[in-house]
Amino acid sequence: xxxxxxxxxxxxxxxxxxxxxxxxxxxxxxxxxxxxxxxxxxxxxxxxxxxxxxxxxxxxxxxxxxxxxxxxxxxxxxxxxxxxxxxxxxxxxxxxxxxxxxxxxxxxxxxxxxxxxxxxxxxxxxxxxxxxxxxxxxxxxxxxxxxxxxxxxxxxxxxxxxxxxxxxxxxxxxxxxxxxxxxxxxxxxxxxxxxxxxxxxxxxxxxxxxxxxxxxxxxxxxxxxxxxxxxxxxxxxxxxxxxxxxxxxxxxxxxxxxxxxxxxxxxxxxxxxxxxxxxxxxxxxxxxxxxxxxxxxxxxxxxxxxxxxxxxxxxxxxxxxxxxxxxxxxxxxxxxxxxxxxxxxxxxxxxxxxxxxxxxxxxxxxxxxxxxxxxxxxxxxxxxxxxxxxxxxxxxxxxxxxxxxxxxxxxxxxxxxxxxxxxxxxxxxxxxxxxxxxxxxxxxxxxxxxxxxxxxxxxxxxxxxxxxx
Amino acid sequence: xxxxxxxxxxxxxxxxxxxxxxxxxxxxxxxxxxxxxxxxxxxxxxxxxxxxxxxxxxxxxxxxxxxxxxxxxxxxxxxxxxxxxxxxxxxxxxxxxxxxxxxxxxxxxxxxxxxxxxxxxxxxxxxxxxxxxxxxxxxxxxxxxxxxxxxxxxxxxxxxxxxxxxxxxxxxxxxxxxxxxxxxxxxxxxxxxxxxxxxxxxxxxxxxxxxxxxxxxxxxxxxx
Numbered sequence: 001x002x003x004x005x006x007x008x009x010x011x012x013x014x015x016x017x018x019x020x021x022x023x024x025x026x027x028x029x030x031x032x033x034x035x036x037x038x039x040x041x042x043x044x045x046x047x048x049x050x051x052x053x054x055x056x057x058x059x060x061x062x063x064x065x066x067x068x069x070x071x072x073x074x075x076x077x078x079x080x081x082x083x084x085x086x087x088x089x090x091x092x093x094x095x096x097x098x099x100x101x102x103x104x105x106x107x108x109x110x111x112x113x114x115x116x117x118x119x120x121x122x123x124x125x126x127x128x129x130x131x132x133x134x135x136x137x138x139x140x141x142x143x144x145x146x147x148x149x150x151x152x153x154x155x156x157x158x159x160x161x162x163x164x165x166x167x168x169x170x171x172x173x174x175x176x177x178x179x180x181x182x183x184x185x186x187x188x189x190x191x192x193x194x195x196x197x198x199x200x201x202x203x204x205x206x207x208x209x210x211x212x213x214x215x216x217x218x219x220x221x222x223x224x225x226x227x228x229x230x231x232x233x234x235x236x237x238x239x240x241x242x243x244x245x246x247x248x249x250x251x252x253x254x255x256x257x258x259x260x261x262x263x264x265x266x267x268x269x270x271x272x273x274x275x276x277x278x279x280x281x282x283x284x285x286x287x288x289x290x291x292x293x294x295x296x297x298x299x300x301x302x303x304x305x306x307x308x309x310x311x312x313x314x315x316x317x318x319x320x321x322x323x324x325x326x327x328x329x330x331x332x333x334x335x336x337x338x339x340x341x342x343x344x345x346x347x348x349x350x351x352x353x354x355x356x357x358x359x360x361x362x363x364x365x366x367x368x369x370x371x372x373x374x375x376x377x378x379x380x381x382x383x384x385x386x387x388x389x390x391x392x393x394x395x396x397x398x399x400x401x402x403x404x405x406x407x408x409x410x411x412x413x414x415x416x417x418x419x420x421x422x423x424x425x426x427x428x429x430x431x432x433x434x435x436x437x438x439x440x441x442x443x444x445x446x447x448x449x450x451x452x453x454x455x456x457x458x459x460x461x462x463x464x465x466x467x468x469x
Numbered sequence: 470x471x472x473x474x475x476x477x478x479x480x481x482x483x484x485x486x487x488x489x490x491x492x493x494x495x496x497x498x499x500x501x502x503x504x505x506x507x508x509x510x511x512x513x514x515x516x517x518x519x520x521x522x523x524x525x526x527x528x529x530x531x532x533x534x535x536x537x538x539x540x541x542x543x544x545x546x547x548x549x550x551x552x553x554x555x556x557x558x559x560x561x562x563x564x565x566x567x568x569x570x571x572x573x574x575x576x577x578x579x580x581x582x583x584x585x586x587x588x589x590x591x592x593x594x595x596x597x598x599x600x601x602x603x604x605x606x607x608x609x610x611x612x613x614x615x616x617x618x619x620x621x622x623x624x625x626x627x628x629x630x631x632x633x634x635x636x637x638x639x640x641x642x643x644x645x646x647x648x649x650x651x652x653x654x655x656x657x658x659x660x661x662x663x664x665x666x667x668x669x670x671x672x673x674x675x676x677x678x679x680x681x682x683x684x685x686x687x688x689x690x691x692x693x
Contacts, residue, residue, distance in 0.1 A: 287684030294572075362650075
């Protein structure tokens with residue numbers, strides 16, 4: 001149904017509530033239909049009443065003609081007609097008989113003043129005329145043996161019946177309009193109740209009650225999708241909220257240990273006189289802890305910025321083979337000390353990609369040092385690079401260590417996640433999260449495959465820069 | 470060398486002043502932006518260390534004014550504001566370096582030296598520290614006349630330590646200079662490289678030249 005523009009515009013202009021709009025629409029529609037139906041009925045009744053008055057006038061005329069034809073004297077005829085009102089409420093019935101010269105032979109009392117002979121038309125078919133008093137009459141005339149007979153019957157049914165009817169209708173319309181408004185409002189309110197409930201539920205959700213959900217089953221079909229979408233949004237919110245809470249918890253935890261050491265050892269140091277060598281030892285130890293702290297802060301900031309994509313990449317065309325061989329140069333001594341062989345293999349032909357060199361090195365470095373740490377002596381850590389299609393580059397770091405249990409795998413790239421609790425030590429637990437963030441900055445991703453007892457393969461994909469958009 | 474530190478946080482200013490004086494610089498401190506600006510325009514400093522958030526006019530404004538007047542005065546930002554945009558903005562306005570807090574003091578000194586050395590000063594081709602001689606053009610090292618066999622990376626590492634003779638270099642700085650890498654300091658890779666270098670440069674000769682500074686990094690110097 002198309003909405004008439006003026007009403008729609010008015011609703012918008014007045015900023016009416018949905019309930020108010022529905023109410024207005026309901027009231028207007030109900031009123032319009034009632035009005036149309038009543039009007040039709042009024043027309044029918046009015047036409048019927050009018051026909052009745054006209055019929056009375058015609059019948060009287062025929063009666064007068066019959067009487068005069070039967071040689072009833074004119075004054076008697078007038079008298080008979082005047083007394084022959086069959087409806088007590090009927091208005092006066094006027095009859096006049098005129099001689100061929102125009103003189104009055106006989107007429108009903110008072111007819112001269114109300115309806116002079118001249119205004120009554122020469123027509124057997126009744127015609128509506130207005131009397132001197134302003135009343136309406138059905139008047140007709142005919143010739144009977146040379147005389148002119150004039151008859152007029154008041155058209156009073158219209159006045160008597162229709163006028164009060166119109167009055168009643170006015171009151172009725174007013175009441176109907178009010179009733180339509182009230183009922184419409186009720187209906188609208190009732191229909192919109194689910195929306196109100198929905199809003200109340202939503203309003204009741206705070207950070208402490210993120211586990212609340214909207215009861216979708218009780219919503220009408222139109223609102224089900226909205227409810228489900230909202231529930232999904234809550235689900236995501238709750239998850240990330242929990243993650244943030246968990247994360248600040250982890251950070252506080254990470255900060256606590258070095259802070260505790262520094263605070264404690266300085267307090268103890270100041271508690272007694274010591275030799276310069278002792279002071280030096282304490283200062284050095286404190287410095288080590290503080291370096292741990294500030295590295296952690298830098299790493300957290302790096303992650304926060306990378307995850308908000310608030311970090312600009314400085315991509316440059318890089319030869320992947322040379323990149324990996326510099327990784328090899330840097331990490332080979334560490335691998336050597338651990339008794340692990342470090343192998344680099346790059347697909348032929350030489351592979352190049354547009355990447356941020358420093359960040360990529362950092363990501364690969366993190367993976368390689370992880371792999372070396374988990375590789376048993378005598379095994380090999382392999383770094384491989386291969387084209388990933390569409391200008392992407394895939395770099396895989398594989399070790400033959402003890403592997404990672406399947407239930408840990410999905411979480412390996414989360415901050416502070418540790419597969420083995422014993423792996424804590426000085427490690428921050430941010431290495432793989434940083435790898436993932438760097439891959440994501442490049443529009444790529446990370447993957448991990450592990451077979452317990454056989455080793456782990458981690459793959460980073462660096463996506464080629466895509467045209468804007 | 471004369472350094473101006475513009476820093477409103479007293480503890481920071483104090484330790485910077487003390488440390489830099491002991492490193493051999495002449496140091497003045499301004500504890501608000503307005504004094505800092507007025508002093509930097511005097512033309513008597515070799516470098517300015519600027520904080521960004523300051524009472525009075527801020528660090529951005531001071532740098533802008535210095536550059537607007539066409540002064541060839543190196544400026545280095547030391548700040549806790551570590552957004553990428555801050556860094557980019559600083560460098561775009563003409564800062565020579567940008568060091569986010571917290572930083573290692575030795576890192577600051579190393580960077581200061583890098584900036585101040587950018588001029589015409591040229592280092593000798595052959596450096597000698599104690600009985601160690603390093604020839605940077607022929608890429609040869611010897612101790613007590615005895616040739617030391619080094620890989621290219623090992624030589625670069627030794628050269629860096631010799632050029633910065635007596636300066637403590639952080640692991641981050643070493644990785645940046647030798648491997649052109651900004652690596653995660655969680656790993657002990659640099660320690661292993663230093664250990665290897667020591668095996669060749671120090672161990673056979675009895676008197677160590679490469680020293681570990683706990684919590685900071687490494688320094689090469691002849692100690693009595």
